[in-house]
Amino acid sequence: MTPVPRNAVVTYRDDGVLSRGMGLLLAGQLPPLPPVIAGAFVTGVMLFLGVAGTEGPAVFAPAVALLLAGLGSSHPHNGRVDWLVPPILRLTEYGFVACVGFAWDVPKLLIAGLLGAILFHHYDVVYRCRQRVYPPPWLALAGLGWEGRMLLVAMGVLLDVVTPVFVLATLYLAALFCWESVTCWLVAPRSGVEAADLGSRD
Numbered sequence: 433m434t435p436v437p438r439n440a441v442v443t444y445r446d447d448g449v450l451s452r453g454m455g456l457l458l459a460g461q462l463p464p465l466p467p468v469i470a471g472a473f474v475t476g477v478m479l480f481l482g483v484a485g486t487e488g489p490a491v492f493a494p495a496v497a498l499l500l501a502g503l504g505s506s507h508p509h510n511g512r513v514d515w516l517v518p519p520i521l522r523l524t525e526y527g528f529v530a531c532v533g534f535a536w537d538v539p540k541l542l543i544a545g546l547l548g549a550i551l552f553h554h555y556d557v558v559y560r561c562r563q564r565v566y567p568p569p570w571l572a573l574a575g576l577g578w579e580g581r582m583l584l585v586a587m588g589v590l591l592d593v594v595t596p597v598f599v600l601a602t603l604y605l606a607a608l609f610c611w612e613s614v615t616c617w618l619v620a621p622r623s624g625v626e627a628a629d630l631g632s633r634d
Contacts, residue, residue: 448577454502464504
């Protein structure tokens with residue numbers, strides 16, 4: 433069974449390898465909310481200026497968000513307002529993906545498909561934590577994490593292959609998240625209490 437996470441808020445962050453690595457640099461000493469707000473603000477300003485449709489500064493938005501928001505990823509997230517971190521990360525990721533998609537004339541159905549796959553994953557993680565059927569640690573890594581998905585879209589901009597990147601990302605993430613979710617729930621204990629008991633035994 434998947435071990436019980438130390439804090440559900442940390443699980444909701446959906447950090448990938450790069451963000452977790454940035455957090456290790458400060459060993460959890462930096463409160464998570466200020467760097468996340470700073471990263472979201474800088475990314476939002478860049479998108480507001482309309483650079484998502486160019487090959488210039490827009491492609492650095494994920495790097496800025498990663499450098500800033502990732503620094504607090506190893507913090508316990510036990511502060512009174514640390515619950516705000518995941519929603520801000522979601523807003524940053526969804527906003528970036530949508531802005532790039534519309535700016536580069538990606539079919540709207542494809543934009544909705546990619547965002548839908550990511551939204552499904554995030555909803556599934558929240559529901560699992562509430563039912564004490566926790567997602568495996570490797571899922572966020574295989575799903576690239578919020579920063580990995582943003583960097584993937586930015587790479588599509590750099591290489592001028594935005595639409596193919598959206599297609600591949602949608603197919604991969606939808607297949608991964610749906611397959612893992614279905615297989616997990618099929619073998620999950622009938623009650624959350626039973627899941628927690630089994631997780632604590634491990």
